[in-house]
Structures are given as C-alpha cells and as structure tokens.
Amino acid sequence: MSEVEVHVLASGSKGNCTVIKKGDSVILYDVGISCRRIVNGLKDLHIDMQEIEGIFISHEHSDHICGLKQILKKYDIPVYTKQHTWREIQDKLMVPKEQLIPLTKGSLTLGRLTVEAFSVSHDAADPIGINVFGGSDKVTILTDTGTVNDEILGRLD
Template identity: 35%
Template sequence: MGLRFTVLASGSTGNATIVQTEDATVLIDAGLSAKKLEGLMKERSMEGHHIDAIMVTHEHSDHIKGLGAIARKYNLPVYANEATWEHMHKHVGQIDADKRVIMQTGTAVEFGGMLGRLRVESYAISHDAAEPVGYCFYNGECKLSLVTDLGYMSDKVKQQVIDSDIMVLESNHDTEMLRMGRYPWNIKRRILSDIGHLSNEAAGEALCELMTDRTQRVYLAHLSLDHNQMDLAKLTVNSVLENRGFFFKQDEFALKETYHDRPTPWDEVKRR
C-alpha cells in the first residue's frame, strides 16, 4: 500500500483527512459531525475502528466539531499541543486522560511497524488560533504535506514542506471576491491578514518556491464557499506558475480538487 490519503472534506464547513499506510491510519481533524464523518469514511470503505489516532491542527470548530464524539465512540487517542488542548477541551467534552496526548509543536510521532511505518511531524503555522500546526507525513522516502489555515507562507513553513511528493495546500479565497463580498470588514481584514487564510494568488506564489522535481500533485484546499470557486482557484494558481516560468507536461504535475461535501479519491504517494 505504501502511503495514501483521502481528504474527506475541506472548507469552512468542516475539515477532515485520512492518511494511511499498511500498518497505520490517522485522522487529521474532525470538523464535521460524527455521523457525517462516518458517512464520508464509508464512501472510502473506511470505518471508525480502522483509525489508530486523531491529530488536531487547531481548535476552530471546523476542525474539531465531531472530535469528541468520534474519539469516545472508537476509544481513540487524540494528539494536539498543550495550548490547543487548553482551548478545545471545553468544546470536545470528556476525553479520558490516557487518550489526551500532548504533542509539542515541532516534534514527531510514529505509528505502525517497520514496513508500514507512518511518521508524522508537526510544524508551526500562522493562524488566529492558540498554537496552530500543520503536519508532514512520511513512509520511507515518500512525503505528504498538509498546508492549510495559514495567513502567510513563512520561510520556516517552506523549509518544512518543500520536497513533498504531494501537498494539500490552502487556496482559500479570491481577493477581489472577498473584498466585494458580504462579510463585515473586520472579518475580511482577519481573512486577509497574516493570521488568516492564503488567497489563490498567495497559494500560487508560495507554490513557486515549493516546487521541486519531486512535486507531482497539489490539492487545492479549504476553499471559501462564498469567495472562491475551484475553477478560478486552479486558473489563478496556474497563471502564477506560468508567469514565473513553470510549464508542465500533463504527466509531470497536476493541480487537484478537494470538496466541502465529499471525499477525494484515494491517492497513493510515491517517489517519482
């Protein structure tokens, strides 16, 4: 099997991703109801009892809505840094002490056996949460990076996620659609800030610095339902890449879609 993943849902209405090797399965975030998460998992022939652990990026409701219910139902350990635990514990309900795992930002944890080992590294990101993180996943030489919910792409984040075979990268909004949209200005200002979300253009600019010979696919994620469209996001990111001199043959690189209401197909991470 190697390393594979499916983005169960992505966006402001809820986020969840499954990453799996032959010996380990982790759920990253649980931002939908337990019933909805179970339905999405079934679409990918998964059940809650297949999961070994839940990893949390931050405490916003679109990332932890179903966390407590799923963790209790399937008796799962939950990994988050101390600040995230402090801010989310009242929202997720009772989690047994032996299932509350503190994973300090910048550290790593491993699951599974030798052949199916899954290594998960956390890294700090800039977002308006207590101590938000992203995650990189490794199996052998294969690398998958989850890069969402960040206001800007810092040099430290770039160093962490560069040389990924596949990335799930935030492309949250079209700046003009957001500026002209119905949100109050204080919310617009938050989204546009360094602790908000990456725009389509910012995602493209970041990708220009993250692309290497290893990069095969990038999934555009966490799109705003009100201020973005997938076709527009892909067009903008592609335009930025082309303007910076990146041109690809069809079998060399692809921008892929995520959805707010259905899972992506399973995708296996392989070295080129």
C-alpha cells in the same frame, strides 16, 4: 509496498477532515465534520473507524474539531495536538482528558506513519500543519495558515 494515500473528506470553512493511510495504518487530520459523515466517508474508502490509530488536530476552531466529542464518546482513539490547543479543546468540548495527548516531541510514529508537526500562523492557540512520512513518501498537510514564512516553505520541499 503500498504508498501513502491522502483522502480529503471535507475541506474549507464548513469543515475539515483528511484521511492519511499507508497499508493498514490510518490516521485522521482534523475532524471538523460530524462523526456520522466521517464514518460514512471512511466506509467509502473501505476503512472502519476502529482502524484509525490516531487523530491529529491542527487547531481548536470548530470547523476542525466539531466531530470530536461524538467520536470520543463512541470510539477509543487517541487525539494528538499541541498543549495549548489541547487546553482549548478541553475547555470547549469537555472531552475526557485521557484521550487527548499533547504533542511534545518533534515527531510521532503510529504504525507505518510518522507525523511531524510544525507551527503555522493562524489566530488560534498553537496551530500546526503536519508532515507525514511513510517509507520514502512524504505528505504535507497545511490548512488555515495566514502567512507562509520561510520555515513553512522549507517544510514543503
């Protein structure tokens, strides 16, 4: 059985984008670089953009979402984020409403990957980090958190 793979296409103040993959299930966490860079980065990993099952957005700052509008113009990929973040993105980017899906439940399973969002401290509407479970593997992805509290530490166990 394949393991969960994490590939960072970009990270830092100039843009963030992470690919999480297990077998044929692939998701993106943040799309803060251009659509072209993401498509090319995926190509290097032998992944086609069409294979992405969902995009998770941590928060609405442009270094986490600037590729989103272009991606949604070209591809029919659902985007998951918290309700308040969803609203901010809608206001900023005017992306089609039906492609944005608010994360209301505790966790969400897409193919072989289960994503669980947790709140982090950052100056945004409702920023999150994610835990991704695939079989017996667990990966935690956390960016831009101001402070690491006990709840967040618990998530890293």
